[in-house]
Amino acid sequence: xxxxxxxxxxxxxxxxxxxxxxxxxxxxxxxxxxxxxxxxxxxxxxxxxxxxxxxxxxxxxxxxxxxxxxxxxxxxxxxxxxxxxxxxxxxxxxxxxxxxxxxxxxxxxxxxxxxxxxxxxxxxxxxxxxxxxxxxxxxxxxxxxxxxxxxxxxxxxxxxxxxxxxxxxxxxxxxxxxxxxxxxxxxxxxxxxxxxxxxxxxxxxxxxxxxxxxxxxxxxxxxxxxxxxxxxxxxxxxxxxxxxxxxxxxxx
Numbered sequence: 001x002x003x004x005x006x007x008x009x010x011x012x013x014x015x016x017x018x019x020x021x022x023x024x025x026x027x028x029x030x031x032x033x034x035x036x037x038x039x040x041x042x043x044x045x046x047x048x049x050x051x052x053x054x055x056x057x058x059x060x061x062x063x064x065x066x067x068x069x070x071x072x073x074x075x076x077x078x079x080x081x082x083x084x085x086x087x088x089x090x091x092x093x094x095x096x097x098x099x100x101x102x103x104x105x106x107x108x109x110x111x112x113x114x115x116x117x118x119x120x121x122x123x124x125x126x127x128x129x130x131x132x133x134x135x136x137x138x139x140x141x142x143x144x145x146x147x148x149x150x151x152x153x154x155x156x157x158x159x160x161x162x163x164x165x166x167x168x169x170x171x172x173x174x175x176x177x178x179x180x181x182x183x184x185x186x187x188x189x190x191x192x193x194x195x196x197x198x199x200x201x202x203x204x205x206x207x208x209x210x211x212x213x214x215x216x217x218x219x220x221x222x223x224x225x226x227x228x229x230x231x232x233x234x235x236x237x238x239x240x241x242x243x244x245x246x247x248x249x250x251x252x
Contacts (some may be wrong), residue, residue: 003037003104004111007078007097008070008220010034016092017081019073031089032125033082035112036070036098037104037105044133046171047100048164048237049204049230052100056235067233070122075112079119086122095120098127101172105129106137117145127152127199130181131173138188149185150226152199153178156206156214162202169210169237182223191222198223198238201242211252228250 014020016030024030045053050056051065087091095116099105109126112221117124125148126141138149155161160173165173184200189195198218202211215225229249 001037004108005075006038006041006072007075008036008038008072008175009078010070010120013067014071017085018212019071019081031091032094032096033092034096034098035078035109037100038072039100039102039104043100043102045173046169048169049233051233053236061125067231075115079116082120082157086120094123096125096127099129099132101131103132110140113141113144113146122230123147125150129173130177133181134227135184135188136181138185143187148195148197149189150199151182151185154199154201155204156200156211160205182221193222193224196223197226199226199228201228202249208248208252
């Protein structure tokens with residue numbers, strides 16, 4: 001089985017929907033249910049800091065991603081569970097569908113979005129890779145009900161991107177295609193930082209000036225920025241890397 005029939009849930013989402021038992025620290029609430037697509041061959045990308053890199057995962061099993069489990073469930077069961085949970089917990093407002101890098105991803109993501117949107121009525125956002133997605137796919141996503149498209153650029157410079165995600169890592173991603181994809185998403189979703197966002201990881205080797213330069217470039221395009229701090233994940237190509245100093249992260 002695989003997407004679009006099945007999806008993976010973050011462990012927090014699985015707990016919120018009643019699939020897994022557990023407690024949230026300080027009684028925190030999860031307002032967004034995170035779904036991750038899955039395929040028999042896994043992700044064809046090879047990002048050196050990611051637990052789903054093709055040379056690390058070597059298949060469909062999602063052993064770890066951002067240091068948590070992502071158990072797999074049938075999409076129909078997930079939609080039913082979302083409805084049950086949302087009736088009791090009004091803090092559940094949104095579902096985010098994240099794609100892997102795969103030729104099948106665009107068509108399957110649109111299918112999942114349609115089912116989630118019609119089945120739950122909640123807001124739906126997406127996290128995608130322009131390596132697999134083109135402007136026409138963004139238009140299909142918007143027509144299916146997507147309210148936000150986010151693109152995980154992650155690295156602040158072309159050199160770092162190529163080293164960690166592109167040719168230097170044996171991966172298919174290209175810096176120019178990612179930035180072009182952001183521009184295309186803005187064309188489809190509109191300017192104003194609500195319809196399009198990027199992810200940026202601090203601590204991959206960039207300077208603070210380089211990080212804020214990319215942030216400004218995105219703001220000038222009308223794109224929001226979601227900031228993350230690098231944390232080395234066991235088993236990845238960067239497992240021996242160091243977290244950035246907290247002062248650096250806070251300054252950026």
